Amino acid sequence: MTNKIYNFCAGPAMLPAAVMQQAQEEFLNWQGLGCSVMEVSHRSPEYIAMAAEAEADLRDLLNISDDYAVLFMHAGGRGQFCSIPMNLLPEGGVADHVITGAWSEGAVAECKKYGQANIISNVTYVDGKKTIAPQSEWQFSSDASYVHYCPNETVDGVEFDFVPKTDAPLVADMSSCILSREINVNDYDLIYAGAQKNIGPSGLAIVIVRKSLLGKARGYTPSIFDYQQQESFDSMLNTPPTYAWYLAGLVFKWLKAQxxxxxxxxxxxxxxxxxxxxxxxxxxxxxxxxxxxxxxxxxxxxxxxxxxxxxxxxxxxxxxxxxxxxxxxxxxxxxxxxxxxxxxxxxxxxxxxxxxxxxxx
Missing domain, CATH: 3.90.1150.10 (Aspartate Aminotransferase, domain 1)
Known part of the structure; x- marks a missing residue:
């Protein structure tokens, strides 16, 4: 058996070797504090500075304007399946969904717990091969609170070659494609991504949300899933996934170096x-x-x-x-x-x- 291992796991996925090496070197003594970053208070000046730098690097990488909040949240991408309707879908409201695979199906199933999920396009086949129906064939709702789609389906290997044009706010699950190609963040109203593919370890989710959408959460929305509260507390309403955030910051540095x-x-x-x-x-x-x-x-x-x-x-x-x-x-x-x-x-x-x-x- 070879000594060189290449890990093709879909997630949790491999991290850059240079990032892992740096994390190993800093594991017991981060920034000369004599302890691990996992043991440092998220309220400490050292950690707050690291978190702010990670956000700044992500904003730089994706050219994210001040019109958007960038949140580092719990519960991975699937946690956003419920967070999005709780924050954007009013009681009795409807959300349009495009289904192209397993993860967009999962978003529909969760949305149905909070309101109506209208499927405007489903998985399409041409000669037995999966494809995406052109937007001209989609059946939009007249009163949708948002339109949700998954630009890249991890399980099915289906990826959009266009950005949908919508009247309602556009929500994108970029868990498996964020930071892999250039995008215009301004084309979207909310982007979310589980970290465990192109950002860092599992448990963390990144949410990039237009600030004009904040403050609309339902009254029963748990505070840690309320975008407005998280933005107000710099994603530290409670203890965040500190080590995952630290590793994400290292990955952003590595990506900029590339x-x-x-x-x-x-x-x-x-x-x-x-x-x-x-x-x-x-x-x-x-x-x-x-x-x-x-x-x-x-x-x-x-x-x-x-x-x-x-x-x-x-x-x-x-x-x-x-x-x-x-x-x-x-x-x-x-x-x-x-x-x-x-x-x-x-x-x-x-x-x-x-x-x-x-x-x-």
Whole structure:
């Protein structure tokens, strides 16, 4: 078995090696305080300064204006499935939803607990491959409080190649694509992302919300999920996930050192092209997503002879390529190639795939 391991897990996902090295070096003695950042009060001047710097770096990376609040919240991306309707959906209101996979389905299920979730577009297939229906076919509500969609579906590997144009506030679940490509934050009214893919460890969620939407939470909304209260307390209404916040800050620094989002997007394009070329150029593997809507971050693929699945996973693990089994709901294989996955990792995977196909094809 190789000593070099490449982790293709969809989340919690690998973090940049340089970030992990720095966190290890600082683990017992952060900023010369003689203790770990995990042991420091979130009210201490050192921690408050670190948190503010992390927010400033994220704002810089995504060019987030002062019109938006940036919140570091509990409960990951799924926690926002309920937080969003509690903050944006009035009693008896309706929210429009686009379904393109498992996570947008999950948002619908949670929204239904608080009001009406109107599905304006559902998963579409062309020649057996998943795709996204053009916006001209969507059935918008006339009185929607917001429109929710997932630009990149982690499980299904479906990614939007356009930003929807809506009259109602646009809400985007960017858990698996945030910071992977350039976006215009001003196109959105609320962006949220679980941290465990391109930001840091699990348990943390980033929320970027237009300030004009604050102050509309339902009376029973728990304080830690109330955007207005969290903004008022700088995301420290109670003890935040301090270590996750610290690691996110290190990741933001690392990303800026790579040249920022524009530079990392070029790397992500190269990685995805390399992998999809191997999937497409042969008779051994296949993708079940229309090319225009394939994800750069999460690449599901299938062996045409699925009786070889277990052997593929076994030999891949022996080659140091781990966490390639597809989600239980869709089967097959899945390679998640987030920002922290180096090009060399994808090259190791494609070399293995070509060799496996040669031996068993």
């Amino acid at each position: 040249g920022g989002v524009a530079a990392i997007e070029k790397q992500n394009i190269a990685k995805a092209e390399l992998l999809y070329d191997v999937i497409d150029n042969g008779e051994f593997y296949e993708s079940r997503v229309v090319k225009a809507h394939r994800s750069r971050m999460n690449v599901p693929f299938y062996l045409k002879n699925e009786s070889l699945n277990d052997l593929f996973l076994k030999e891949a693990k022996q080659a140091g390529l781990v966490a390639l089994k597809g989600h239980r709901s869709v089967g097959g294989m899945r390679a998640s190639i987030y920002n922290a996955m180096p090009y060399e990792g994808v090259k190791a995977l494609t070399d293995f795939m070509l060799d496996f196909a040669k031996k068993h094809g």
